[in-house]
Amino acid sequence: KAFFFSLTLRLYEIKLQCFLCRLTASDYDPYKTLGVGRGASQAEIKRAYKNLAREWHPDKNKDPKAEDTFIKISKSYEILSNEERRSNFDRYGQMDESQPFGQSQHHHGFRSFHNSFYFDESFFHFPRSRDFADSKYLLHHAHFNSDVLPDSHKRPYLIKVTSEWCFACIHIEPVWKETVKELEPLGVGIGIVDLGFERRLANQLGAHRAPSIIGLVNGRVTFFHQAVVREHLRQFVEDLLPHKLVERITDDNYLSYLDNWHVENKPSVLLFDQVPIVPLLYKLTAFAFRDYVRFGQVDQGDKHCTRLLRQFNINTYAPTMLLFKEDTEKPVDIIQARGLKKQIMDEFVSNNKFLQVPRLVNQRLFDELCPVKQFHRRRKYCVLLITGEDQAFLPGNKAFVDFASANRKEVLRFAYVYQRQQQPLCQALRHNQAALSPQVVILERRSQAGKVLYRSVSGGWNGSEEDKYRLHEQLELLQKDPTYLSSDATLPELNNEMAPIFIIQWMNAAYEYILQIYDDLLYSNWREMMPILSLIFSALFILFGTVIIQAFSEPGENKPRQPKPKEQPRPPKKDFVEVTELTDITYTSNLVKLRPGHINVVLVLTNASKNALLRKYAKEVFSFSGTQTLHFSFLNADKHCYWMPSLLRSVSDAAESEGQSDDEEEPSDYAGHVLALNGHKKYFCLFRPVFTGDDPNDSSSETSSHSRSRSHSREDGARPKRGSSRATSIEVHHKLDRLGLWMERLMEGTLPRLQVPAWPSLDETANRDS
Numbered sequence: 001k002a003f004f005f006s007l008t009l010r011l012y013e014i015k016l017q018c019f020l021c022r023l024t025a026s027d028y029d030p031y032k033t034l035g036v037g038r039g040a041s042q043a044e045i046k047r048a049y050k051n052l053a054r055e056w057h058p059d060k061n062k063d064p065k066a067e068d069t070f071i072k073i074s075k076s077y078e079i080l081s082n083e084e085r086r087s088n089f090d091r092y093g094q095m096d097e098s099q100p101f102g103q104s105q106h107h108h109g110f111r112s113f114h115n116s117f118y119f120d121e122s123f124f125h126f127p128r129s130r131d132f133a134d135s136k137y138l139l140h141h142a143h144f145n146s147d148v149l150p151d152s153h154k155r156p157y158l159i160k161v162t163s164e165w166c167f168a169c170i171h172i173e174p175v176w177k178e179t180v181k182e183l184e185p186l187g188v189g190i191g192i193v194d195l196g197f198e199r200r201l202a203n204q205l206g207a208h209r210a211p212s213i214i215g216l217v218n219g220r221v222t223f224f225h226q227a228v229v230r231e232h233l234r235q236f237v238e239d240l241l242p243h244k245l246v247e248r249i250t251d252d253n254y255l256s257y258l259d260n261w262h263v264e265n266k267p268s269v270l271l272f273d274q275v276p277i278v279p280l281l282y283k284l285t286a287f288a289f290r291d292y293v294r295f296g297q298v299d300q301g302d303k304h305c306t307r308l309l310r311q312f313n314i315n316t317y318a319p320t321m322l323l324f325k326e327d328t329e330k331p332v333d334i335i336q337a338r339g340l341k342k343q344i345m346d347e348f349v350s351n352n353k354f355l356q357v358p359r360l361v362n363q364r365l366f367d368e369l370c371p372v373k374q375f376h377r378r379r380k381y382c383v384l385l386i387t388g389e390d391q392a393f394l395p396g397n398k399a400f401v402d403f404a405s406a407n408r409k410e411v412l413r414f415a416y417v418y419q420r421q422q423q424p425l426c427q428a429l430r431h432n433q434a435a436l437s438p439q440v441v442i443l444e445r446r447s448q449a450g451k452v453l454y455r456s457v458s459g460g461w462n463g464s465e466e467d468k469y470r471l472h473e474q475l476e477l478l479q480k481d482p483t484y485l486s487s488d489a490t491l492p493e494l495n496n497e498m499a500p501i502f503i504i505q506w507m508n509a510a511y512e513y514i515l516q517i518y519d520d521l522l523y524s525n526w527r528e529m530m531p532i533l534s535l536i537f538s539a540l541f542i543l544f545g546t547v548i549i550q551a552f553s554e555p556g557e558n559k560p561r562q563p564k565p566k567e568q569p570r571p572p573k574k575d576f577v578e579v580t581e582l583t584d585i586t587y588t589s590n591l592v593k594l595r596p597g598h599i600n601v602v603l604v605l606t607n608a609s610k611n612a613l614l615r616k617y618a619k620e621v622f623s624f625s626g627t628q629t630l631h632f633s634f635l636n637a638d639k640h641c642y643w644m645p646s647l648l649r650s651v652s653d654a655a656e657s658e659g660q661s662d663d664e665e666e667p668s669d670y671a672g673h674v675l676a677l678n679g680h681k682k683y684f685c686l687f688r689p690v691f692t693g694d695d696p697n698d699s700s701s702e703t704s705s706h707s708r709s710r711s712h713s714r715e716d717g718a719r720p721k722r723g724s725s726r727a728t729s730i731e732v733h734h735k736l737d738r739l740g741l742w743m744e745r746l747m748e749g750t751l752p753r754l755q756v757p758a759w760p761s762l763d764e765t766a767n768r769d770s
Helices: 002-023 030-034 042-056 066-080 083-092 103-109 141-151 167-171 173-186 199-205 230-240 254-259 280-288 303-312 342-350 363-369 391-406 423-429 465-480 502-522 526-552 587-592 610-624 643-657 704-715 739-748 764-769
Strands: 157-162 189-194 212-217 220-223 246-248 268-273 294-299 320-324 333-336 381-387 412-418 439-445 451-456 487-490 579-581 599-605 630-636 674-678 683-687
Touching: 030 042, 030 066, 042 066, 066 083, 066 167, 141 189, 141 199, 157 173, 157 199, 157 230, 167 173, 173 189, 173 230, 173 280, 189 199, 212 230, 230 280, 246 280, 254 268, 254 294, 268 303, 280 294, 280 342, 294 303, 320 342, 333 342, 363 412, 381 391, 381 423, 381 465, 391 412, 391 465, 423 439, 423 487, 439 465, 579 610, 599 610, 599 739, 610 630, 610 739, 674 739, 683 739
Parallel strands: 157 189, 246 294, 268 294, 381 412, 579 630, 599 630
Antiparallel strands: 157 212, 212 220, 268 320, 320 333, 381 439, 439 451, 451 487, 599 674, 674 683
């Protein structure tokens, strides 16, 4: 291992020395490298650099010399884009003000070039131990996920991925340090990931090569793909921020902008500056406080802003920031300075990030305005107005804002809620009071679980002077006696009124995902794209493979049919059973032309037994009435006395034609018989009445097992033997005792089926003749 490491290191040395020899040759000229003259302007130099960088970028140009050429192009642009370095090079042939670029530097940097290719690390800025200035920016996996990732929702991060013995990393180091020196004071987070020591974090970021520069905003990773120049990095950070953070304000829209505090529930900040472009510092401040404050920018040089400048008496010689709350004509705070610093702007906004009386629109705002009591000296009382959003409530709401402005104290927080938007909260604080009248409640939070102590101000709130005096008096009593809050309650979590609709959240997530895929495809980030491409091609392969197999398969090929699962009885949808009578009108539709797969369960009864049997029948079949393929009917044997004998006779004739004999005797009373009729396949299953109670005339020789077996045989459709007195001794309410078990066997398909050649007609004359 030591031998291979030494050999690899020596190869790196040879490559670096050869490149620097070419770079430090006397014929090196950045003007020739970029193809411009010595009198070229900055615009011409920038245009030439962009064209050459696009042509020789190593990711797009596969020429072996592309990397070296691209480094020379970038170095040349770095020299010529800086006027001081360009002047030094024109006069002395130096790259910058500190390092000579000539033959003397070459001799100083190399010692004994022909002796084992030894090189001096101080020349390459190639330290064996990491620079102390970079150590504070090093990121670790745990620190990144616990601190940096959540903090990226407040400020953007610029992260450099580097590794040991990376010459390209050394090349971009000066530009990186200048960029960090410029952007870090503005509030941009800086991070460095060592690819060799933090492989897990690098994989999480999707960085698999060094050097790489990554932008992180709102937890989203974006790769930097341009030439490493300070202007490009600055623009990259600016492009990471969401659009429309700062609104352009003129004389035409400033009134609507300031009056929008009702809807947005946020203060408004206006920046007056001579520069038409929004400064990056102002954008970063707007991004950090975007959940609390709205930001606008006024161009003092724009002729459409003269009325604004005159109304607020703005000094045009220095940038000015005005902060407005409920009063849109007079700002509550103002700062003016030639060099606005981040600390001053952050302090200015953070001290005014809430309205005088904000509306409670979510739980987070409620927690910040009315924190939970921790110590006695840190008591915070929340004076809450429960009101409505109609025009009739506006005078009372404005009077409450005026009262809050006149009675500002450190221990008091004023807020209001719309009772229609926050009904659970209002119901917890207002028990039996009128829901439409405004009410002021003074409360103190005691726990994160929602427990509060509160007291309602008597008399409600209409905004009158009497209401103001009464509220002021109760606030004075509260500060003297903290036990004044006598009621307690547990408040529910507030509804998030500002939450976007689900479809909008889904569309935003889909848009970001499409942008990420487009970025990966554009810059050929194939390692991250491989899982997605593999999934897409697998789905296409399965789809087209199925189509091809079906296209070439034989149409008449016999395929084994899977047995259909047995239909389980569904729970009934109604609390009663619909039973229809079979008559001359309903006979054809309910039996002869019954749909395939449907069965009509028919109860045979008489006029005398109709009421008792129907009640028992409905009770037994109720649990099966939810099955869609079952229909329930009854047949009156007194009206159609010849139908049952004709049906059973047709079964006997079919059995005799097949050589089967039947010595059983047909019963004279068919009341209590149940038939499951399949009209399409012309078969039926027969249930005969079975006595299940105790019979004192039963002989001792007939045990319960014989009686049970006989009962089972009758359920299966067997007829009673001649001379049996059991059938005649059955009472009406016992005839359908075993119908439930018979229905279960019907659903299982285990009952014997009796085939009929044709269904007999209900016409009595036709049945008598047959």
